[in-house]
Amino acid sequence: MEILLITGLIIYIINYAIGWLLHFKIISMTKRTHQIFFAAIIVNLFVLLFYLDFLSAGFILCSLSLAMMLVLPFGKKGGIYHRIVSSTGFLFYLVFFILNRALLLN
Numbered sequence: 001m002e003i004l005l006i007t008g009l010i011i012y013i014i015n016y017a018i019g020w021l022l023h024f025k026i027i028s029m030t031k032r033t034h035q036i037f038f039a040a041i042i043v044n045l046f047v048l049l050f051y052l053d054f055l056s057a058g059f060i061l062c063s064l065s066l067a068m069m070l071v072l073p074f075g076k077k078g079g080i081y082h083r084i085v086s087s088t089g090f091l092f093y094l095v096f097f098i099l100n101r102a103l104l105l106n
Contacts, residue, residue: 001051008044009097011037016090023078042069045093061096065089 015037021027022034045066052059068089075081 001048004044004048004051005097005100008041008048008093011040011044012090012093015041016086019078019083019086023083038069038072042066045069058096058100061092061099065092065096068092 018034022029045062048062052062068085072085075085
């Protein structure tokens with residue numbers, strides 16, 4: 001599970017940064033490439049759910065992050081909805097990651 005947590009964080013950070021760089025037109029990228037990162041996050045979150053205790057805090061945070069990623073495409077590409085939902089999903093994952101790391105270290 002540790003490798004899923006770390007790879008999930010790395011992919012999330014890369015995709016989130018790409019989204020903001022695209023928004024400010026600092027970089028350009030094909031839609032397909034951005035979608036590959038997006039799909040990798042969804043797969044990572046889905047697989048993580050199998051390693052978490054059902055209805056635990058980690059399971060709920062991971063599920064909320066996954067839910068945010070699944071509703072993300074319903075907004076206008078790059079619009080305020082897209083930025084709020086992606087930021088919320090990333091925030092849920094960060095809380096999940098930090099809490100999980102803190103519990104593993106104790």
